[in-house]
Structures are given as C-alpha cells and as structure tokens.
Amino acid sequence: MKKKSVSSDIILKNGTKYRLDNQTLFLSGELMLPVVPEFIRKVLKRIKLQKSGDFVVNLDQLDNIDSAGVTSLFYVKRKLGDAGFRLRMEGGNETIVKKLELFKPEKFDELPPEAKIGFFELVGTGVYDFFTSYFYGFIQLAANIFYFAVADLFRKKVRRKGEFANQAVLIGVNAVLIVVFMSFVIGLVLALQSAQQLRNFGANIFIVDLVVIGMMSQMAPLITAILIAGRSGSSIAAEIATMKVTSELDALKTMGLEPIRFVVVPKLYASLLTMPFLIVLANVSGIAGGGVAAYFYLDITPEIFINRMGDVMRNKDLITAFVKSQVYASLIVLTGSFYGFRVVRGAEGVGISTTSAVVVGISLVIVADSILGLLFY
C-alpha cells in the first residue's frame, strides 16, 4: 500500500513534489542546481519501474529553471533513450521555453566525436613524434647553437657585453659551494662504505685507489653535471620560456637580435668554461672527503694518502674528465634551451618546460656518462 503511493510521486528532500500520473511527470516549483542531482537520481529510478516506453514531462506548473535544470532534463531524456524509453517535454511558460532553447545541450551534439586512440597507435605516434619533432628539433637547435657559438667566437661586436661574465657567475661561481659540499659527502661515504671490506682483506691502502679513481673518472664529473643540470638547466629553461611567453623573444628578433645568439650562446660559453673548474673542485673535495674517512677508519695518514694518490692518478682521467665536462655542459645548455623554446603559451607552460628540462637534462647526462664510460674505459 505504501509502495503504491511512493511510486506515483517524486518527492525531493526539500519538500518539492513532482506528480507522476499516467506516464506524465508534472514538474512544479523550481528545478534548479541544488536539487538537480537528487532529481536525476529519483526520476531515473522511478521511470525505470514503469513498463511502457512513452513519457511526457509537463512543464506547465514549473516556475523557474536554470541551466543545470535544463541540462538535467535532456540528460534524463538521453539516459532513458538508452534504456529504450521515449521522453517528450510539453508546455511551460514563455521563460521556461526560452531557457530550454538557450541551454539545450543538443546544440553541441553535432561536434564530431573525438577519435579513440588505441594503445599501439599511442605508442606509435609517440615514437614518431619523438623522432620527428623532438629529435629533429633538438638536433636542429644544437646545430644552430653551435653555429652561432663558433661564429661569434671571432666576432666581438655581436657579443653582449658583460653577459658572459654574468652567466659565468650564475652558472659556475654560484654553484661552487653546493658542488664542493656534495662531492665531499659522496667521497666520504664512498670511502666509508668500502672501508670495512678493505680492512677485512688487509688492503687498507687501496682505499686511495678506490676514492681517487672513482672520483676522478666517474663521480666528480657526474655529480657536478647533475647538480648543474638541476640548477642551471632549469633556470635556462625557465628564463627562455618566460621570454617566449612575454614576447621578449619576438622583440629581440624584430630588433634584429637572434635570440640564440643573444641568450643561449653566452650561457653555453659560460658553462663550457666553468664546468671543468667545477669538476676539478669536485675532485679535490671528494678526494678530501675520502681522505677524512681513510684517516679515521683505516688509519691512513694524509701523507700516505697523498703519496699513494700520486701513484694512482692517471693523466687519462684528466682528459676524460675534461671531455665529459664539455659534453655535459653542452647537453645541459641544449636541453634547457630546447625546452625553453618549446614552451606553449601561458605561464603554466613555463613550469612544464622547466621540469622537463631538468628531468631530460639529467637523463641525458647519465646516458652520455655511460657511453663515455664505455668509450674511455
């Protein structure tokens, strides 16, 4: 008995009652955003209890409706359509009819459906895009940057006065502290972790070989590059991206100044020049860190350490480190400017570019490190 009375009306929590009578739903009062979710839920549930497929929504008693209300009606209609019901709207005063017309979502139904992209297509286009747009763009940018870098080496006039020194400070000098500190810690930990094993074999003195060779041929260049990629790769990307977003790059071009030459080349010079020095500092400090560990854990005095170091050091490592410094510096500046120039409009694009520049910059440095490691083994 109770069931019967419920099934004939739709009652919303705020007391609004919509009468359902003989396949016709009489809306009354208001159908506005606050009640829409409940309305949709209850109407769908109720109508689906019915058997026959034709329904009418009568709007004569409806006083007010908003865009959410209108869309909810069409939503219900579509949902019921899917379930095999047919729904029709009738009546309504002038404003209601006008609003129905104004907010009718079917206007937008004609938009072509977005093509669904399958997994393989996604992978395929991804790889294709990478090679056409990224890889090719990257190589092209690299070619441009190095062209201007070499050309401007001998043309004093086109250079921007003071910018090289400025960048050398920003990229190189300001990074000294962090590079020195981090390599010291790494040298120390490297030595500490090997100390126990070496002592077991009574091979204490080899701690020197381990620290010196490890730092010089591998750790120092890598730590420096990763730190610089994080510090300067990001700031290069952010600077260029911001300049692009605010049309500063366009302004440079129309003043007859090539942005690569004006913005990127001084940074490239600065990092090519400062990176080797940073690596030297990283070596000194890392080996010092190892020395401290050796002194406290393996009783190797600084004198012994330095003597042994003289025997262990190889000239080859110096050359390797220099080559690495130049490769890493170029990669970092390149990735930074590549993502800077690629920024799509808007401020959030700057953030995305910056992040990509750091992630890709560090990855490229590590890849290059393994390749160079194999080459110079």
Added chain:
Amino acid sequence: MDKEKVIEVRNLAASFGDTVVLSDVSFSAYKGEVTIILGSSGSGKSTLLKHILGLYETEKGEIRIFGEDALGLDEDQQLHMYMRMGVFYQNGALLNSMTVGENVALPLKQHTSLPDDLVDDIVNIKLGLVNLEYAINKFPSELSGGMLKRAALARAIALDPPILFFDEPGAGLDPISLESLDRLIIDLKEQLGMSIVMVTHEVPSILRIANRIIYLDKGSVVFEGTLKEALKCDVESVRQFFSLLDDVDKAKQA
C-alpha cells in the same frame, strides 16, 4: 594613386596545423599614415602582424615592405629590414634582466658603433619623448602598466624607424593615458613622418589617429579604406564595430 606604399600584403594565407587562421588577406599601408587593423578577438590580427614582421614562416602569399620582397631576405637583408622597423608589443616585452635605459640602448649598442655617451644621449631623448626620463635606471618589473608601454615605445623608436608596428597598445590603459599615448603617436607621424600599422580595439583612439582601416573577418579582409569610408560603410561587422558610437549618442540623449 601617388601615395607611396610602405606595406603591401597579397593573398596571404596562414594556419596553425590544421586550423586556418588567415585564408586570403590582401591590403596596403601607405607612407605617413596610421593604418589600423581591426577584427574581433581571435580573427588573426596578431598572426597577420607576425607574418609581416617575419616571425612566422609564410608559405602562401606575398609581403612587400618598403617595396622589397620581405619573404626572401637573407640574414643581412633581414637585419637591415629590422633596423628600419620598430615594434611595440602588447605588454611591452621589455627584457626583464635589463633596466629601462639599457633596454632602449640595446638596439643602438648592438647595431651601431656610436660612442657610449652618445648612445646615452639618444636614450635620454627617447625616454624624454615619452616622459619617462626619471625611470631610466628602473627595472621593467618596477614600472606600472602605462609606464611599461611608454618605455616599450621609447625602445621601438630607438633607431628612428620609418615604420612602427603596434599590437594592442591600448589594452589595459585608462582613457587618459590612452589619450596621451595617442598624442605621442600623432607626433611621431606628423613630426617624424613615421608610418604606423596598429592593431587596436579602442574606438576613441581609432577616431583620433586612424587614416586607414583594415577589417579582418573570417580569415580575409572584409573592408579596406579610409576612416571616413569605414564610418559610413555597410559591411555588417564593420558597422557593428562602430555602432558603439550610436550607443554613446543614445546615452547622451537619454
């Protein structure tokens, strides 16, 4: 016609990927005149300007500036071209890492071998023209919107270019500052004989400065003619644009 063309665009088409922005644009701008490019938002005015400025690759159409083919320039010719045009960007586009003075001096220092103190003099004069001498050592981030625009104008005219381009100089300016900017533009035109090509929506400013109107709609030019012709013209979109004036009249009578 005996007027000299400074810019001539013929059948220019432009698109971004698959979206066609300009389908067929042709118009001319004349020496010593202010040419205004109109069109609703997104109609491709900035895109058109960037093609003229050589900032985008142009695949279809013809652009002549000072009678020279602007599309087939080599590096030196392009530089020579850029030294003869000044560009004013919407939000100034001053280099943020340099002071206002350094910004204005930049083209002078890069492209001429003038002695430094002479460059300083020129910078002072240009900043004086826009009433901004006092801000010479300020950084762009320390300036208000109106000041930024004036500084950008000073930089655009650093090399005394015969032609000046503006992209929406009035956006975000109060009517009083806008009027003084317009007066500056008229001075540049009349006293220095500069030709000016400008994108703007500001009707009052158009009435004050325009000689010639180009109206862009759906990728092509739907109206090209003098300001007077534009005010009388019956192309729907142009009429609608200037109907603002009728509204003013109505409001006055009411």
